[in-house]
Amino acid sequence: MSSHGTSKPMTSRKCGPLSGVAQVPGDKSISHRALILGALSMGETRVTGLLEGGDVLDTAQAMRAFGAEINRMDDGEWRIHGLGVGGFAEPEDVIDCGNAGTGVRLIMGAMASTDISVTFTGDASLRSRPMGRVTDPLALFGAAAHGRSGGRLPLTMVGAADPVPVRYATPMPSAQVKSAVLLAGLNAPGETVVIEQEPTRDHTERMLAGFGAEISTEITDEGRVITLKGQPELTGQTIIVPRDPSSAAFPVVAALLVEGSDISVPNIGMNPTRAGLFKALKLMGADITYSNERLEGGEPVADLRVKHGPLKGITVPPENAATMIDEYPILAVLAATATGATHMPGIKEMRVKECDRIDAMVTGLTACGVKVDETEDSMTIHGVEHIPGGATCKTHLDHRIAMSFMCLGMVTQNPVKIDDAGAIETSFPDFIPLMQTLGAKFAKVNG
Numbered sequence: 001m002s003s004h005g006t007s008k009p010m011t012s013r014k015c016g017p018l019s020g021v022a023q024v025p026g027d028k029s030i031s032h033r034a035l036i037l038g039a040l041s042m043g044e045t046r047v048t049g050l051l052e053g054g055d056v057l058d059t060a061q062a063m064r065a066f067g068a069e070i071n072r073m074d075d076g077e078w079r080i081h082g083l084g085v086g087g088f089a090e091p092e093d094v095i096d097c098g099n100a101g102t103g104v105r106l107i108m109g110a111m112a113s114t115d116i117s118v119t120f121t122g123d124a125s126l127r128s129r130p131m132g133r134v135t136d137p138l139a140l141f142g143a144a145a146h147g148r149s150g151g152r153l154p155l156t157m158v159g160a161a162d163p164v165p166v167r168y169a170t171p172m173p174s175a176q177v178k179s180a181v182l183l184a185g186l187n188a189p190g191e192t193v194v195i196e197q198e199p200t201r202d203h204t205e206r207m208l209a210g211f212g213a214e215i216s217t218e219i220t221d222e223g224r225v226i227t228l229k230g231q232p233e234l235t236g237q238t239i240i241v242p243r244d245p246s247s248a249a250f251p252v253v254a255a256l257l258v259e260g261s262d263i264s265v266p267n268i269g270m271n272p273t274r275a276g277l278f279k280a281l282k283l284m285g286a287d288i289t290y291s292n293e294r295l296e297g298g299e300p301v302a303d304l305r306v307k308h309g310p311l312k313g314i315t316v317p318p319e320n321a322a323t324m325i326d327e328y329p330i331l332a333v334l335a336a337t338a339t340g341a342t343h344m345p346g347i348k349e350m351r352v353k354e355c356d357r358i359d360a361m362v363t364g365l366t367a368c369g370v371k372v373d374e375t376e377d378s379m380t381i382h383g384v385e386h387i388p389g390g391a392t393c394k395t396h397l398d399h400r401i402a403m404s405f406m407c408l409g410m411v412t413q414n415p416v417k418i419d420d421a422g423a424i425e426t427s428f429p430d431f432i433p434l435m436q437t438l439g440a441k442f443a444k445v446n447g
Helices: 028-039 054-065 101-111 132-139 175-185 203-211 245-257 276-283 318-323 325-335 348-352 357-367 399-408 422-426 431-438
Strands: 010-013 019-021 044-048 069-072 078-081 117-121 144-148 152-158 167-169 191-196 215-220 223-229 238-240 262-269 287-296 299-307 341-345 371-375 378-382 416-418 441-444
Touching (some): 019 431, 028 044, 028 054, 028 069, 028 101, 028 238, 054 069, 054 101, 054 422, 101 132, 132 144, 132 175, 175 191, 175 223, 203 215, 245 262, 245 276, 245 299, 245 325, 245 431, 276 287, 276 318, 276 325, 318 325, 325 357, 325 378, 348 357, 357 399, 399 416, 399 431, 431 441
Parallel strands (some): 167 191
Antiparallel strands (some): 010 416, 117 152, 144 152, 287 299, 341 378, 371 378
């Protein structure tokens, strides 16, 4: 059942060439951070291009619960009047983060060094996800977490009354963990240091610097060492949110899948810590060209043109995993049509996303006639010239699983059905109509 109520089954059928312009939504990661840092700043922050999906709207509501004033203007601009670092008030009610793993973990970090208590919950998917990876390092600041077994939601965080700075080496590549620690470090005296062995998306570091924080990054023998000076006065900013490369992945891969396709995907964020998918696609032989490359709000942006062409299986470099962890489901769909096998090692982080994404993709692809091998931290997809399809694939309340199997149905011999498209609204509300405009044959299932 969808997190939004009754389940919404849909089918995807084989279609002709895709054409047109794919205007994908704003970057979800940057949208979350813009709202949170705007709420932690003095003065007004103005945000254009904010993703208005369920996850981000839940974060906006959470910032209001902490006392920030947040309004959406008629022209789509969002205005945030912040409270300053350490200025969060204790919410009167439970904070419901819906399906947003990024939202809840970053918000926990933002409040962990403030002397308030907050209870967090979410939908069934979010309540099943591990929070110890964030609450453990936040405890080093002096915060305390009281939740269900395994550190799962619902969970109450008691912020530190007298926070101390922290030096923390992340045990796994996770931008959420890194960001939660840095946000907690804002209200701690002295310097908070995060060390990561593998680089993860750096939107938090870029945006903190933009709001006026003193933050530096150094590559050492220990790894990537990020140092933040605590208790700054952040100042409201004007932010232009680039379009989300993780959302762009779906029309981009769809165009590579469907013979004869030729589409444009403008204004896509090309942050190097998010560009792993595009590197992998190039290794497979994808016809993708970039134009109008530029910087917007400190983030690299480009316009993409994508054409269908022959693709070959590859071994995806494991060091790229942290820069494309959300894109492996849709890459697995593309790999099913490539010549040969595509091996994806080092992806165990997929098992603790909105669902166990390795299991979900292996099960769905196998049901559609694709041979897939899996281990605890890898998938190997064997390409099929003509994919039978015809299965009903379970989405497990996971937006990326849902969109991936909808794209698969565009090239299978028989339609592919998903049990619930409701979760798509959390990150890409216009996915269905946008893809239909390009030429996809998606339809709701009645009854």
